Amino acid sequence: xxxxxxxxxxxxxxxWPGVNLKVGQVSGLALDPKNNLAIxxxxxxxxxxxxxxxxxxxxxxxxxxxxxxxxxxxxxSTSKVxxxxxxxxxxxxxxxxxxxxxxxxxxxxxxxxxxxLGAGKETPLLVLGRAFQPxxxxxxxxxxxxxxxxxxxxxxxxxxxxxxxxxxxxxxxxMFIMQWGExxxxxxxxxxxxxxPHSLTMVPDQGQLCVADRENGRIQCFHAETGNFVxxxxxxxxxxxxxxxxxxxxxxxxxxxxxxxxxYSAPVQGFMLNFSNGDILDTFIPARKNFDMPHDIAAAxxxxxxxxxxxxxxxxxxxxxxxxxxSV
Ligand SMILES: O=C(N[C@@H](O)C(=O)O)c1ccccc1
Numbered sequence: 001x002x003x004x005x006x007x008x009x010x011x012x013x014x015x016w017p018g019v020n021l022k023v024g025q026v027s028g029l030a031l032d033p034k035n036n037l038a039i040x041x042x043x044x045x046x047x048x049x050x051x052x053x054x055x056x057x058x059x060x061x062x063x064x065x066x067x068x069x070x071x072x073x074x075x076x077s078t079s080k081v082x083x084x085x086x087x088x089x090x091x092x093x094x095x096x097x098x099x100x101x102x103x104x105x106x107x108x109x110x111x112x113x114x115x116x117l118g119a120g121k122e123t124p125l126l127v128l129g130r131a132f133q134p135x136x137x138x139x140x141x142x143x144x145x146x147x148x149x150x151x152x153x154x155x156x157x158x159x160x161x162x163x164x165x166x167x168x169x170x171x172x173x174x175m176f177i178m179q180w181g182e183x184x185x186x187x188x189x190x191x192x193x194x195x196x197p198h199s200l201t202m203v204p205d206q207g208q209l210c211v212a213d214r215e216n217g218r219i220q221c222f223h224a225e226t227g228n229f230v231x232x233x234x235x236x237x238x239x240x241x242x243x244x245x246x247x248x249x250x251x252x253x254x255x256x257x258x259x260x261x262x263x264y265s266a267p268v269q270g271f272m273l274n275f276s277n278g279d280i281l282d283t284f285i286p287a288r289k290n291f292d293m294p295h296d297i298a299a300a301x302x303x304x305x306x307x308x309x310x311x312x313x314x315x316x317x318x319x320x321x322x323x324x325x326x327s328v
């Protein structure tokens with residue numbers, strides 16, 4: 001019978017060699033239209049406490065862009081590298097999104113810029129923001145974290161960012177349309193307030209855009225076209241931080257949280273959530289290695305889920321398995 005949502009359990013696919021791929025800090029994952037896995041990583045660059053000054057200006061400009069390929073496209077079954085691009089373009093990769101036409105949308109927190117890269121084209125189709133110049137007007141971002149593309153309108157959304165607290169909407173050719181969001185003003189965050197909007201996912205069948213509101217440890221969902229708040233999903237099990245969200249057709253919203261902070265007990269793990277009522281359907285952790293800073297999550301239509309880690313420098317593949325029924 002059709003597996004209704006409650007039956008599914010995710011387990012690491014321990015046959016997948018991708019967990020041993022030689023990558024730097026993994027910041028972004030996305031699935032392309034052929035269901036290949038794209039990995040956005042930082043090569044030999046790292047984001048640590050010396051990377052930025054107190055005005056969010058990147059301090060390592062002198063070392064130049066990452067010279068190795070920062071975007072790897074790998075086979076979903078064998079993890080064989082099918083394509084590698086993104087050399088000499090980026091300083092601190094962050095978000096990666098692939099739209100239904102196969103264009104890559106990436107953010108770089110050192111450049112404070114958003115790029116649209118055409119499949120197979122080296123020069124970007126779109127560049128938004130001013131290189132190395134943080135800001136909060138319509139032409140600047142401050143450490144932008146992610147992009148989501150509305151498959152129906154072609155409009156795209158930018159989560160801006162570590163040092164801003166807004167979601168910006170642009171037309172398909174990059175014209176600013178509108179923005180919403182404000183910084184969290186108290187320890188009781190209100191709807192539409194953010195403390196690092198860190199990851200975006202479209203929920204196209206509902207016309208919604210969901211945001212990993214990282215330091216508020218919650219997921220907020222909005223009507224994509226209006227920016228109106230629809231709902232939030234928050235659980236004790238999230239602990240203090242939610243790093244990333246990913247929605248795949250079928251009603252399941254996937255998420256990863258952060259490592260427990262002092263005083264918090266919730267372990268670092270992946271979550272399968274029932275999108276419509278917010279319930280936790282399942283949690284999952286790797287069988288090989290451990291989550292350290294799971295930074296992005298990408299869900300495929302067939303229920304396969306990938307998690308990339310910016311401190312373990314690893315990518316795991318998780319596959320649905322029928323939860324064995326207790327014999328009664
Ligand atoms: O959160 C941080 N980084 C991650 O999000 C990331 O690496 O994208 C960070 C925070 C403080 C200092 C240095 C790094």
